[in-house]
Amino acid sequence: MTERPAVLSVRGLSVRFLLPGGRRVAAVTDAHFDVAPGECLALIGESGCGKSVLASALLGLLPANARTAGHAHLGDLDLLTADERTLARTVRGRRIGLVPQSPAAHLTPVRTIRSQLEETVAQLTGVRGRAALRAAAERAAERAAFPADHLDRHPHELSGGLAQRAATALALVGEAPLLLADEPTTGLDRDLVDRTVDELRRHVDADGGRALLMITHDLAAAERIADRIAVMYAGRIVELADAGTFFGAPGPRHPYSRGLLDALPDRAFTPIPGMPPELGALPDGCAFAARCGRATDTCATLPALTGSVACHHPVPAVRDLVTEDIRA
Numbered sequence: 001m002t003e004r005p006a007v008l009s010v011r012g013l014s015v016r017f018l019l020p021g022g023r024r025v026a027a028v029t030d031a032h033f034d035v036a037p038g039e040c041l042a043l044i045g046e047s048g049c050g051k052s053v054l055a056s057a058l059l060g061l062l063p064a065n066a067r068t069a070g071h072a073h074l075g076d077l078d079l080l081t082a083d084e085r086t087l088a089r090t091v092r093g094r095r096i097g098l099v100p101q102s103p104a105a106h107l108t109p110v111r112t113i114r115s116q117l118e119e120t121v122a123q124l125t126g127v128r129g130r131a132a133l134r135a136a137a138e139r140a141a142e143r144a145a146f147p148a149d150h151l152d153r154h155p156h157e158l159s160g161g162l163a164q165r166a167a168t169a170l171a172l173v174g175e176a177p178l179l180l181a182d183e184p185t186t187g188l189d190r191d192l193v194d195r196t197v198d199e200l201r202r203h204v205d206a207d208g209g210r211a212l213l214m215i216t217h218d219l220a221a222a223e224r225i226a227d228r229i230a231v232m233y234a235g236r237i238v239e240l241a242d243a244g245t246f247f248g249a250p251g252p253r254h255p256y257s258r259g260l261l262d263a264l265p266d267r268a269f270t271p272i273p274g275m276p277p278e279l280g281a282l283p284d285g286c287a288f289a290a291r292c293g294r295a296t297d298t299c300a301t302l303p304a305l306t307g308s309v310a311c312h313h314p315v316p317a318v319r320d321l322v323t324e325d326i327r328a
């Protein structure tokens with residue numbers, strides 16, 4: 001069996017913001033990962049670590065003071081060097097469906113949800129004719145659990161949760177091969193979180209060629225649908241792990257990943273001490289060392305991502321633990 005090429009292949013992606021006075025913010029550094037057909041990769045990490053900036057880089061939506069390096073291949077297209085015309089006409093909505101972090105900002109305020117859905121259906125699919133467009137828009141709403149009796153409302157007449165579902169419905173219309181969801185469950189209660197992420201999962205499963213990159217703070221949502229987890233800290237991906245291994249036994253290996261899990265109310269409920277560093281003033285070595293119980297002098301040098309973890313003192317893998325036991 002030949003392995004199918006990744007839907008998205010990110011290689012050495014870095015984003016710097018240039019600030020007045022020559023200051024630089026290292027928002028994303030050397031990100032390296034693939035998202036395979038049929039796969040859901042969840043990108044997790046504390047607020048401000050660079051997750052949304054990474055997503056904006058893939059969509060060509062960075063502000064003018066941003067500089068990128070590296071590659072991000074979507075099929076044969078490098079998203080980082082594609083021109084704005086290509087990105088606007090063929091990528092956003094068509095090849096990448098975006099579920100945005102702030103849905104209110106992505107909905108047109110003066111138009112009803114129904115008219116926005118119908119317009120998007122007309123733009124991105126072959127559906128034509130009033131009745132057919134109306135039916136297709138209603139199906140799109142239903143897929144994202146958006147209530148039919150709210151379709152004729154304007155965005156400002158919707159709760160945050162309903163606006164989120166409207167944005168999800170719009171993102172699914174184009175049946176894009178890559179779905180990029182930035183906090184798709186913000187403001188939803190648990191029941192709707194489950195429905196929303198299940199719908200995203202179905203979208204991926206419906207056609208084996210699709211993939212989902214989901215940015216989230218909600219580890220329960222990540223556990224529910226992700227195949228793999230990417231953990232970001234201070235702009236770097238510090239661990240890539242299979243979701244079963246990450247949430248089950250033996251668990252993640254990076255001390256930061258462990259800290260994220262231990263902070264959960266249904267686990268140890270112990271927050272990670274301290275705060276992440278400023279991305280404009282990162283230390284030379286491991287950016288997590290200042291908060292890390294396993295840190296030593298070695299951590300003053302930057303740990304490379306070897307295997308699937310960037311740490312000088314990762315928590316031992318089970319096999320190593322067993323060996324330690326036998327020796328003891």
Ligand SMILES: Nc1ncnc2c1ncn2[C@@H]1O[C@H](COP(=O)(O)OP(=O)(O)OP(=O)(O)O)[C@@H](O)[C@H]1O
Nearest residue numbers: 017025027046047048049050051052053054063279
């Ligand atoms: N235009 C900009 N100029 C300078 N710095 C910026 C700019 N946009 C974002 N940043 C910085 O980039 C960093 C990463 O922000 P980003 O929004 O990606 O974080 P995030 O991981 O998505 O956080 P959250 O979970 O809160 O959404 C932040 O420190 C932010 O201040």
Ligand code: NI
Nearest residue numbers: 051052053101
């Ligand atoms: Ni964000």
